[in-house]
Amino acid sequence: MSGNFADLPKEKLAEIYEKMVRIRKFEETAGSLFAQGLIPGLIHLYIGEEAVAVGVCSSLARDDYVVSTHRGHGHCIAKGGNVRKMMAELLGKETGYSKGRGGSMHMIAPEIGVMGSSGIVGAGIPIAAGLGWATDVKKTKRVVACFFGDGASNTGTFHEGLNLSAVWKLPVVFVCENNLYAISVPIKKSTAVENVADRAVAYGMPGIIVDGMDVIAVYKTAREAVQRARSGEGPSLIECKTYRFRGHFEGDPKGGGVYRSGEEMVEWHKKCPITMFQSKLVQSKIFTKDEMEEIEQKCITEIREAAEFAKNSPYPSTGEVTKNVFAYEA
């Protein structure tokens, strides 16, 4: 799939660019708040992988579903998530998406179709199938985008979830964010096939490989898979070849440099999805440099305000620690 964007309206391109920048700025700020000791929990940053979430979510309707992962901030923002509520959640505040009960790995925004992120690798895959089944039974024609990493493709739930979705022709788009490492273990040491997408044939669904650093290529690939899902033809597996620029988690020694070579990291940084897209947009004269800077400034301001909002928000009351275990107490 080509990353050619000549056929796309300027507003769509602006929206795509803005979402990627918003993710980047959010994650940079989250990283810095973590370093300052203001974020009490584990965070896994999405920096470097922005084109995947934005490309996929730009092909979805507002009420389509997203099932997210431990590295989920990008998915939520790309689907239209509120960055104030997200940042407040990272700080463990009552104003967060999960009222401070979930943190980075457990965020949810049902009003925009983000149906939760999970800290368990591979757990979201059958959940996505179930959401697909619900849309099937209710005939709502919603589509589910299910994100997971290369590590998750080696879990049993990957096999069960893809098989079930295929045999029931569920409207799910499985998006493998192959960033080449399952924490520290390179994919070549964990996976015998060359590409995760090669496995699609075993489930009787299309398997497509796409450059995960090229947002337009991801967008166009996802758009086709979403259309296929919506028209009742069943699921697809899209493998996005990508790279995380930071460590597996904030605090990963040398930013993941213990298990990744310096040369490799430099090479991938050259493919930064935001820089690449930005220079293409300017070169093609669709946008001026000023317009691009304006978008960036807008995102910077927004994220700064989100951080202030989060810092100034109250913590949950300890009197409510047992609330919401159940819908109603007996």
Place this chain on the structure above:
Amino acid sequence: MRVLDFSAAVNEALRQEMARDENIVIFGEDVGQFGGLFACTKNLQRDFGESRVRDTPISEGAIIGAAVGAALGGLRPVAELQFIDFVGCNGAMDQICNQLAKMRYMFGGSVKVPVVIRAPCGSRHPIASGAAQHSQSLEAWFMHVPGLKVVVPSTPYDAKGLLVTALRGDDPVFFVEHKLLYYAQRMPTLREKYPTLLCDVPEAEYAIPFGQADIKKKGRDVTVIATMMMVHKSIRASEELSKKGIDIEVVDPRTLIPLDKQAIVESVKRTGRAVIVSEDCRTAGVGAEIASVIMEEAFDYLDAPIKRVSALDVPIPYSPVLEGAAIPQEEDIIVAVRGIMGK
């Protein structure tokens, strides 16, 4: 009197609730045309269609995981695990404990996940021995995961009313069904031995609230707290005990989460003695939890130590002789009760 087998009572609850609420869907292994291994979903696919009653691949992780997703998407799925033992298969336990049970809480109350998981437990299979991987009683596992309700019916009447409550609530429910309870009508020997297995089941809809124990037999000397098949064994034991002049009270909690502590404690305060009978294995089991509740809330009323009657800490053996020795029998209940009565 309208007598229904336990499995037919489960079936009737599912049927009536599916007719009432189109969001209720069923899926699991062999639940469709076959009607479930224990006939609990018999004819439901025929009557409600394949869209709402679906056979799944042998994929326990996907069965529970898809139930979670379907519930997030607005359905009320009833997922059947063919045997409770299979909860350990293929990521099902992760979906139950890390996803289903935690979602309401960890997402700050913004979602409900009304999944009902039905799972047959216990020794033995109605027609044969199940051995180590088809006979366990694992209900205590789920008492230890905040966010799940754990239901343990002992009669067809309770099964129907409790399942209706499960299907109308907004919480995840682990609904445990003891296999020996399923078809007493078809098993004359079992029925004659335990006549309490059969009871009146009204056709009209009714719901039994969770957290309300039922006193299955009134008595004054010893409170016997028993669940599922052990209720019937305790009642049978009571006949032998009454010949010795001991009058036991049989309290059936019906739900372990929530647990009707008040009913248990009040009974123990009246009798001054407690025996807990459950089929799960002894260590860290149902009996341990209930014993702790009694110690904390009725210690001053106890005239004797609390006794537990439970399965041995062994895998369930195949040979019927050993199988019988591994799980509680009437004789074990009699010995425990007489022991604390000193007669």
